[in-house]
């Protein structure tokens with residue numbers, strides 16, 4: 388069979404040049420990556436006309452296998468970082484795509500109009516362009532891409548219900564694996580958040596309070612389980628398990644922590660797990676994989692955020 392994958396070059400959201408895995412067909416190149424094992428295809432689309440319908444939109448193509456235009460930047464990063472996150476899960480845990488069966492990873496950029504959001508829709512990732520003030524193109528941050536793709540992993544494993552404590556855990560596991568993929572800093576979304584204001588972020592795992600999140604059970608916010616209440620504050624109360632993860636990673640290091648977190652997510656957590664269940668799942672995972680020292684580090688971390 389004719390191997391038609393190619394290597395193109397592109398410019399990312401922050402103006403950085405990178406190689407992208409492309410596919411050659413009918414005299415043009417597609418942002419369509421067939422290089423991954425077990426046919427884990429990564430494909431990227433553009434919603435061109437914006438709007439909130441007509442997913443996935445259109446393939447991103449270029450006749451010269453170069454993707455340097457302004458309108459191509461978001462697609463370059465969505466494509467490149469999806470490949471990076473695929474590689475992280477495969478190289479670290481042997482997981483082949485979000486379903487561990489080589490499912491196609493599909494992303495659509497330029498979704499909506501000045502949309503300050505990114506999401507996993509249940510079938511694919513979508514990225515807004517941001518309004519240029521709160522966010523720039525949201526696919527420009529690898530921790531956001533890892534966060535969204537981890538929602539897909541969670542949906543295929545623990546299936547944590549997206550409300551109240553299980554929802555805050557769902558959010559926290561996405562932030563924590565966002566950290567594992569982009570462990571340069573404890574911040575989330577900093578690369579694309581408020582482009583005019585350096586140094587800030589959407590959230591901080593080391594200091595949730597810095598961005599209005601609780602970092603202890605005593606500060607848990609009982610918000611309404613409605614859209615305006617962010618389903619019981621899933622993006623607010625995630626600060627508590629996020630801080631516990633920060634303590635655990637600092638005690639045990641990234642390698643032991645990521646193995647403990649992955650085992651808890653894929654083996655022990657269930658749809659209605661609450662914070663106390665998460666503590667127990669992580670303690671059990673530490674026991675399965677390591678021993679008493681590691682279990683005690685997990686226990687201490689959750690003691691420190693007031694969850695027993």
Ligand SMILES: Cc1cccc(C(=O)O)c1OC(=O)C1CC1
Nearest residue numbers: 503504505506531534575576589
């Ligand atoms: C920007 C944004 C808005 C609404 C939901 C999410 C969501 O995916 O939960 C979202 O993405 C993030 O939180 C990423 C990690 C920064």
Ligand SMILES: [Zn+2]
Nearest residue numbers: 534538558561
């Ligand atoms: Zn999320």
